[in-house]
Amino acid sequence: xxxxxxxxxxxAEVEPWPTxxxxxxxxxxxxEEAGYTVPHGIIYYASERRRVIVPITEELRxxxxxxxDAVKASSTNPRPLPLINDPKCPKCSLxxxxxxxxxxxxxxxxxxxxxxxxxxxxxxxxxxxxVMQKKGTKVGVRGSSLRITDYNGSKLQELPLANLESLSLxxxxxxxxxxxxxxxxxxxxxxxxxxxxxxVAMIDTLDSVSAEIRRAQVRKFDMxxxxxxxxxxxxxxxxxxxxxxxxxxSHDLPKEISDAISEQAKAALKADSIESLRGHEGQAAxxxxxxxxxxxxxxxxxxFEANGRKRRPAPxxxxxxxxxxxxxxxxxxxxxxxxxxxxxxxxxxHVSRPGRPALSLDLMEPFRSLISDSITISAFNxxxxxxxxxxxxxxxxxxTNDGRKAFFSVYGRRMAExxxxxxxxxxxxxxxxxxxxxxxxxxxxxxxVPTLSFLxxx
Numbered sequence: 001x002x003x004x005x006x007x008x009x010x011x012a013e014v015e016p017w018p019t020x021x022x023x024x025x026x027x028x029x030x031x032e033e034a035g036y037t038v039p040h041g042i043i044y045y046a047s048e049r050r051r052v053i054v055p056i057t058e059e060l061r062x063x064x065x066x067x068x069d070a071v072k073a074s075s076t077n078p079r080p081l082p083l084i085n086d087p088k089c090p091k092c093s094l095x096x097x098x099x100x101x102x103x104x105x106x107x108x109x110x111x112x113x114x115x116x117x118x119x120x121x122x123x124x125x126x127x128x129x130x131v132m133q134k135k136g137t138k139v140g141v142r143g144s145s146l147r148i149t150d151y152n153g154s155k156l157q158e159l160p161l162a163n164l165e166s167l168s169l170x171x172x173x174x175x176x177x178x179x180x181x182x183x184x185x186x187x188x189x190x191x192x193x194x195x196x197x198x199x200v201a202m203i204d205t206l207d208s209v210s211a212e213i214r215r216a217q218v219r220k221f222d223m224x225x226x227x228x229x230x231x232x233x234x235x236x237x238x239x240x241x242x243x244x245x246x247x248x249x250s251h252d253l254p255k256e257i258s259d260a261i262s263e264q265a266k267a268a269l270k271a272d273s274i275e276s277l278r279g280h281e282g283q284a285a286x287x288x289x290x291x292x293x294x295x296x297x298x299x300x301x302x303x304f305e306a307n308g309r310k311r312r313p314a315p316x317x318x319x320x321x322x323x324x325x326x327x328x329x330x331x332x333x334x335x336x337x338x339x340x341x342x343x344x345x346x347x348x349x350h351v352s353r354p355g356r357p358a359l360s361l362d363l364m365e366p367f368r369s370l371i372s373d374s375i376t377i378s379a380f381n382x383x384x385x386x387x388x389x390x391x392x393x394x395x396x397x398x399x400t401n402d403g404r405k406a407f408f409s410v411y412g413r414r415m416a417e418x419x420x421x422x423x424x425x426x427x428x429x430x431x432x433x434x435x436x437x438x439x440x441x442x443x444x445x446x447x448x449v450p451t452l453s454f455l456x457x458x
Contacts, residue, residue, distance in 0.1 A: 016043050016052050025064035028056045078212070081448055090120055099439055102424055106440075106449040109423070127165030129415070129431070131408055132173045133195075133401070139167070139175040141182045164188055166335060170404075171195035189335045196398070197327040199357075202334060213341045216445040217359075221348050224274070230362070230441070230452065231277055231349035232269055237366035237454035239265040239284040244457050245369045249377055250294035261287050274349065288369075295377045313396025318376060320390060320397040321407065325372035326364075328411060332434055333360040333367075340438035342445075363438060366454040371414055371430055379410045423453045 016024075024041040031038050041054045054060075082100030083089065089100045101120045132139060136151030146164060148157045167183065168191045169175060175190070180203060183190050190203040220226040243261040246253055264284035271277035293305035296318060304318040314320040334357050337344045347358025349365070379385040389403030399407065418427040421436070428436060433455055443449045 014050060014052055016054060021054060021060070022064050022067050024054055025056060025060050026068065029061065029064065079446065085118060095120060097439070099436075099443065102436070102440065103443055103448050105424065106451065106453075128159060128163050129166045129168075129412070130159070130164060131168045131170065133170040133404055133408075135172045137173045139169070139173065139179050141176070141179045146179070161186060161188070167191070168193060168331065170197065189338065191331055191335070193327075193331065197324045199327065199331050199334065202331075202338070204338065213442050213446060214343050216447075217342055217346055220445050221346055227348040228271070228274055228277065230444070231274060232271060233452050233454055234349060234362055234365045235268045235277055235281045236265055237456050238368060239268055239281070240456045241366060241369040242284060242288045242373075245373060245377075246288065246291055246295065250291065253291060253294060257287055257291055277349070292373075297381050300380050316397050317385065317387070317390045318380065320399060321376045321379065321385060322372060324399065324404075324407060325376055325411065326368065329364045329367060329372050330357060330360050332415070332431065333357075333363040333438070336435045336438040337363065339435055340442045342438060342442055363434070363441070366437075366456070367430070367434060370419075370455065370457060375410045375414045379407070384410055419455070419457075422456055422458075 015021075020043050024043060028038045028041055038056055040056055043052045043054060044050070045052065079098075082098045082103050084100070084104050086100070089095050101118050130146075132148070134150075137156070138149045138151070138153075140147045140149070141161070142158070144161050146159045146161055146167075147155065148159075149155050161182070164183075164186075166189045167175075170193045172195075180190060184203055184205045187205055191199060192201045193199050239261060243258060243265065246261070247258055261284050264280045264287075268277055268280045268284075271280060289309040292309070293301045296304060300316070300318050303316045307315045307319065309322070310319055311323050314323050334344045337359055342359060344357040344360045345355075346352050347360075347362045350356070350358040350361040352358040384406055385403065389400055389406055390397050391400055392398075415431045416429050418429050419433060420427050421433065437454060440449065440452060444452050
């Protein structure tokens with residue numbers, strides 16, 4: 001045990017945490033390589049209001065280098081399971097990545113244990129998710145701020161980069177190469193979408209991407225039984241959420257429709273192949289959209305009932321809103337999968353094709369009715385989306401500029417709305433809930449958790 005005198009003059013003897021001691025020594029070695037002389041380091045522990053002086057000795061240098069070699073050697077092995085109820089977890093910056101209590105709780109439930117680990121709250125969604133859609137708008141950086149100007153160069157807005165979590169550019173919006181590099185350095189996802197909302201590209205930063213997770217993804221999804229296991233859980237949750245949304249929002253829903261959808265959900269859990277599962281999912285979706293008009297009021301209900309669910313082109317405002325909402329949800333799922341170090345194009349339920357984010361489409365299944373369908377219903381029923389927000393063209397029904405603004409207002413509120421997780425029993429915004437599900441899929445692929453539970457509404 002290394003005992004170091006306190007610099008506070010109170011006579012107390014303290015020592016830094018071993019990890020802090022190693023870290024400050026490695027930082028010292030980097031500074032010495034750059035030509036600096038560093039006789040000692042200083043660590044300040046804010047909770048104790050104490051400064052600790054760490055003399056940089058030869059013994060400490062050897063210990064730091066040996067630890068570094070050990071870390072490099074262990075990086076080729078499977079990552080260890082998270083600690084159980086460790087007091088360091090709540091303040092650890094990697095807690096949202098390894099999810100110690102979520103992983104341990106899932107493992108304990110599998111063993112039917114009565115002991116429940118703590119439930120740590122993942123990070124709050126306090127950041128800004130910026131969507132730029134005005135034609136001719138330009139995005140650049142100035143110092144530590146994101147600077148937004150119009151086509152004449154006049155400043156429209158300036159936002160601190162520290163508050164930004166994501167940036168989406170729709171249609172003819174320009175961004176400077178300096179802004180792309182700065183945002184990439186800060187791991188802020190930048191998405192390029194068409195004016196209709198279709199994702200065209202996403203900046204994939206070269207950060208600490210885990211090749212081991214992606215290798216596990218490819219291996220597991222090449223095993224039919226594993227792909228089916230994940231798909232069954234996703235589709236079962238999707239069908240249950242569709243049924244619940246119908247029951248909540250349509251007062252005249254025939255009982256036989258509700259019962260038929262429920263039967264499809266039960267059958268989905270017992271499906272013995274992906275093809276069979278797709279059949280149950282298709283039957284449930286057919287019943288769901290045949291009765292979707294019951295949840296919408298007024299003339300929009302009649303138009304949708306006449307057209308049914310159609311995508312390309314969308315013949316009416318309800319179909320337009322649904323398609324745009326599904327596109328934005330795909331974008332959210334793709335960003336979440338990249339955060340979890342997963343490859344969005346390699347899926348389990350959806351067939352992987354060039355340019356198709358198959359795993360994003362898998363992940364979004366339980367959230368379709370909870371987010372996209374729900375905001376469509378509420379936007380039309382509350383009058384937030386009206387006839388004047390759309391215009392009819394040869395390409396079908398399209399949003400006007402004001403219509404897109406109204407849509408994003410409703411969409412932003414829904415993504416920030418908090419919902420309770422059915423297993424972990426804490427509340428998260430829908431955006432954070434999608435990220436949590438992506439990370440739990442990664443944990444399942446790495447065999448850290450035996451089963452997965454996807455969000456279902458009560």
